[in-house]
Amino acid sequence: MPITGEMLIGLTTVRGTDTPTQAINPATGETLGPDFPGGTPLDVDQACILAAAAFDPYRAAPLEARALFLETIAANIEALGEELILRVMAESGLPRPRLEGERGRTCGQLRLFAQVIRTGSFLNLTLDSALPDRKPLARPDLRSRKIPVGPVAVFGASNFPLAFSVAGGDTASALAAGCPVVAKAHPSHLGTSELIGRAIQQAVRDCKMPPGTFSLLFSTGNAVGEALVKHPAIQAVGFTGSRRGGLALVALAQARPQPIPVYAEMSATNPVFILPAALASRGAAIAESLVASATMGVGQFCTKPGIVLGLAGSSFETLSTTAAVTFSAATPGTMLNAGIHAAYEKGTAAFGAIPSVELLAQGLPSNGPSSAQPALFRTTSQAFLATPELSEEVFGPTTLLIACTTEAEFKVIAESLEGQLTATVHMDDADLPLAQSLLPILERKAGRILINGFPTGVEVSYAMVHGGPYPATSDPRATSVGAMSIDRFLRPVCYQNFPTALLPAELQAPTLPHSLDGKPA
Amino acid sequence: MPITGEMLIGLTTVRGTDTPTQAINPATGETLGPDFPGGTPLDVDQACILAAAAFDPYRAAPLEARALFLETIAANIEALGEELILRVMAESGLPRPRLEGERGRTCGQLRLFAQVIRTGSFLNLTLDSALPDRKPLARPDLRSRKIPVGPVAVFGASNFPLAFSVAGGDTASALAAGCPVVAKAHPSHLGTSELIGRAIQQAVRDCKMPPGTFSLLFSTGNAVGEALVKHPAIQAVGFTGSRRGGLALVALAQARPQPIPVYAEMSATNPVFILPAALASRGAAIAESLVASATMGVGQFCTKPGIVLGLAGSSFETLSTTAAVTFSAATPGTMLNAGIHAAYEKGTAAFGAIPSVELLAQGLPSNGPSSAQPALFRTTSQAFLATPELSEEVFGPTTLLIACTTEAEFKVIAESLEGQLTATVHMDDADLPLAQSLLPILERKAGRILINGFPTGVEVSYAMVHGGPYPATSDPRATSVGAMSIDRFLRPVCYQNFPTALLPAELQAPTLPHSLDGKPA
The missing domain is CATH 3.40.309.10 (Aldehyde Dehydrogenase; Chain A, domain 2)
Structure with missing residues (x-):
């Protein structure tokens, strides 16, 4: 697959019109082709409008379809083969075994999340029976589930060009939650980002997901990132990087007419x-x-x-x-x-x-x-x-x-x-x-x-917590690694007195794990 | 129980030294005794230092002890009897049947949360088995649970002088989560606040909880509330009131050296x-x-x-x-x-x-x-x-x-x-x-x-969601009513490769609901 330097907006490729950036081999200082012209706020707007349009149909797709979509992304990344590994090596200075391992982790993460999707446990299905004869007031039938928050902006991290970048933990967990993703590529590994982005774009096509389920933008300065966080369609932000960068995104998100959550994993000394x-x-x-x-x-x-x-x-x-x-x-x-x-x-x-x-x-x-x-x-x-x-x-x-x-x-x-x-x-x-x-x-x-261990090596599993109080992250209630990272992009909705025909399918006669009147069922 | 106008700081009563406020009967405009002299930032500091000292022992108390504590608060509120009802009627202008109902709701909420505490479901116990023979790397034993975030500041709401005030939903859910509470009384129902505060303080004594588990402060202006939200010991804020008030607290919380979450339930037109x-x-x-x-x-x-x-x-x-x-x-x-x-x-x-x-x-x-x-x-x-x-x-x-x-x-x-x-x-x-x-x-x-219903009348149950996207609340991921409101005051912690003797008791050989390798157990 050729690296063209184009951004991916929905199912299209778009050549940026702003200042081009090149990828640089940090080991040699030499420039790697091609040019990656930056996007503009107009490109951000287009990607976000598509993401907003994709949100309702993407979240309405059956859980099995969503799981297959994540698995298809993993397969498409693996299909990039040697081309991907060589490009990441050149862009990151990281050695082959590390990057092959990181690719395994990235694809394993997508597949783990596909399994989590199938269990439906993250939906937190909760039912309270109607009590029509209760005095002094009857209790209506109440059922709740968690739904995705909306389109998510993901900022790729430099230090995990695969596992915490375009198809990394933030993207995988947002897509698993049912949120479209608009990713901004980290300027340190632009070619890697494009290759991975194309693998996701192809999975959107393969699985017939709505076009705006995924977009990838490039940018030299901060304009694209700022426009992305400020865009009204974006409902949450995932970021891994410096404290300064994370806090800048938090400030932008808080200054919006509608503030949104930012999950920034920032800094730690790990005593x-x-x-x-x-x-x-x-x-x-x-x-x-x-x-x-x-x-x-x-x-x-x-x-x-x-x-x-x-x-x-x-x-x-x-x-x-x-x-x-x-x-x-x-x-x-x-x-x-x-x-x-x-x-x-x-x-x-x-x-x-x-x-x-x-x-x-x-x-x-x-x-x-x-x-x-x-x-x-x-x-x-x-x-x-x-x-x-x-x-x-x-x-x-x-x-x-x-x-x-x-x-x-x-x-x-x-x-x-x-x-x-x-x-x-x-x-x-x-x-x-x-x-x-x-x-x-x-x-x-x-x-x-x-x-009696060492903190490097973060297992992608059910019990993992990669998070912590400020300034380790901007939100101590969350983890950015492991199955619980999906919870970051969900919010609860309660359905009161719904006729069965109008209830979301998983709440009609629940077959997925749920609780009934406070007891697991 | 006489209403003295004193604040409650841990197990002590403290007469404020700032401008006194009086409660006013809104139906007649007449002043109701006694004076309630306001606290100062020093009182805030004292209450917060006590709360910080109470945090580790309070959260370490067995779940059964925590559940009994909430039930004791409910019993102590009921024991206030007619004195409470008359005072709330005088301070709020609300009629007796509504307030008797609201008292029932307040005590029922505490008792429901006691039941939730006993189930331990909110701990989200999650275990991943060690895989010592996995290649290329062994997987360590990983276990996670949710722990309380720390002392919580609660701002009483005017419109539910019982159910969303000093012993209302925010206090009950914070205490249920394992968080000490420092409450600021709403100036509209100061006597009510003191009576309820004394019922909680007595429950702290009755149940031998740490003294700083609960404090209650009065204030005329904003100084006490501001000092409270800014205090380094406070780790989250609960608020129900106007959009302006809620956003002011969010801004204060975000401007702290360590920003903290604010759960402000603010405004809605409920179409x-x-x-x-x-x-x-x-x-x-x-x-x-x-x-x-x-x-x-x-x-x-x-x-x-x-x-x-x-x-x-x-x-x-x-x-x-x-x-x-x-x-x-x-x-x-x-x-x-x-x-x-x-x-x-x-x-x-x-x-x-x-x-x-x-x-x-x-x-x-x-x-x-x-x-x-x-x-x-x-x-x-x-x-x-x-x-x-x-x-x-x-x-x-x-x-x-x-x-x-x-x-x-x-x-x-x-x-x-x-x-x-x-x-x-x-x-x-x-x-x-x-x-x-x-x-x-x-x-x-x-x-x-x-x-086919009407939105007034919010059931306190497992499936209820009383929350929503901004500006209904400052945090769409949360509900301030129902069992899920406890989750607001928790954060996950993962224990890697722990010897059994050092593990938290509930993670040693779990008897409470938990998941093992991704499956409910």
Whole structure:
């Protein structure tokens, strides 16, 4: 399939008329063809009008048809084969095995959501029997279900060019919920976006879904994204990226005549607490795994462990030394784009310039235009608490060791943290009381808590929560990964005293899971 | 129980130090003792610090203890007996039967939520089995549950001094979710608020819940409410009232360093569509019931039918004439306070001043300081579409008949509407096709859709949705009435690879409803 640089608006292809952008290979700095001319607010309007027109028929399609549609998208992505993998490698600097895995995750996610659609559990079918003889007032028949909110704007993320971009979690969950999607391609992987967009567009055709079920727009500046969030047809926004970017979208969405929800997954330092017995018994092993987690994928995961706490003493020195040795041998890696690389350089330089922070180790030197040298820092709990900048995420292969002087400081630091995607505890049996006392704090701070593991690697499953209190996300009630992510794009509607012929089919004589008078049925 | 004018901060009573307010009997204009001196931001801080301290122990209490606590609140409210009823009557101008009914609803709501707590269904327990042998990567054990968001600020509503005030739906659902509550009393019913607050405070004592589980504050101006929404301990806000008030709280909540969700139930005109066959066969009967619904409780319901659409012609004239005759005989009623009465006078005067709007009938004349004279207006579909002011809610005993010229206009007007709490359709069998074509639009516009009924009277049940798209509420994903209202105050947390001893009890070997690997268990 040729990459043409055209946007996809419904079933048509549209060449943008605004400034063209090119994709750039971050490993070489060279430009990859073709040009991707940007869209205009008029293109946004056209895509949104089509999405609005698609909404009622798309949501009215049988659940089985919606499930098949998601499965067709997955199959069409797989059918792109080697062309896709080569293009993503060139645009992202990420290696083949990672991208083959990410493609598997993306398609697996679509297929999992297809299964969820078939169960109908997300519809939350709820029935209250009529009580015609109740005194003083009869109770009418009441039935409710969740319906999709309307067309959703999806902003592709740079760090998962497949799994959190055009056909990623936000798109998959919005489509699963019954919402048409208007996606804005991330400028870091435009060709990838077009290929994936065409796979979705073809699935719309294959499955005879309404034309406006999906559109894909390109843009150099912010005009298209802004117009998209402001468009009256758009009813929710999905975003994964920087805190600044996420907050800008939230502000736009709140300033609309009709404000809408924004699900922005933004930033986290993903604290790791290494409790004393675990530190003593296996500090060195933890250090090695920790470095692997912090440098994996050039540290470009939302869940990268950014701060690591342990009790000062000989065991901490062992951990620290092992981490330093491991970091020193860590290879540099090409970051996703020049901007992200520049931010990494700036962030590590800022950490290094703080007098109370020691640069403990650096990995092997950079070897290309956007190549990042891993960096390990160390500080004390007092310095950490006194230096707010140290709580800021540095996106890339770096982490900060924090030597605490008392066990009580674990709780003080946990309480001081902003909202997090994850919090991790390493513990042995003897650490159980301390872990138990930390847990309520960590529950308040994070969407996912791990024991004796590492936060990178987010399972796409039923129980997964990839979310958390602000500023990890803009909405702590939601997850952007896993089956529950579909719930973000739904709202409840109650049907009172409906004749059977007018009721939505799934509420007439429910065969899908439902509750009747408060009891599962 | 004497009404002292004191605020309740945790288990203590605190006399405010700011400007005192008095309750006023809206029927007579006379002041009711005692003084209620207002709180200060320091009182807010104290209540919120206590609430934050109560949060972890309150949410850790067994579900049965939490359920008993809600039931104890209900019993303590009932134990207030006649004293409560007399005070609410004096402060609200509402009649005894309505208030006895509202007390029943308030206590019934607490007891329903106690039952919901016992089922544990709202915890959304979700388990994914570990797959240690999965290739290429093992899957860890993943378990998730919903936990409460944290302390909740509740703003009492004027129009339900019991069911949507200090112990009303927002408080009951927040406490049911596991969130401490800091309530701000509505200045229209201060004595009622204190009595109810004392019943809750006593329940905190009776059930040995943490002292900060509940606090009640008074205030004349906005300082206390603002400080409350801005307080870092507060994690969500519940509000029922005007659009202006709700939007002010949303803006405050969004401007916090950590933005928080606001559930504001604000305004609606609750359109009623009378389809042709129903209009022809029983227009007069519909008119009579409609007037009863529009004037019940002096029209002071969020769900009052404010606009009524029918096809122009002889049947519409019958409906219109019957409505006018019935309205003409409608008695005036005392509104909740002088401000609400003034807004009603202003709103009906504004409608009357629009040239394309006819004042069709007025009820019997006002007979007291805050007494409202019912008013029935009529206009055409063209005038309605051309006059945005006619889409604004006028709170009180008034409604607007709209004569449409074509059936297609039903859909045009439905599409033109802002978000609504309810939409109602009156239909006979012959109207089914038209109703079916209207339904997708109404689903997009309203939280609850009724057939052949009237929207006033909101059942507290499992399937109820009292919510809807903006500006009916600030958050279309939520309901503020019914069992699902508890979900507003929850967020998901995932536990990865936890040793059994550290898992929350309900996730260890679940006995409550849960799902396992995507299947109900």
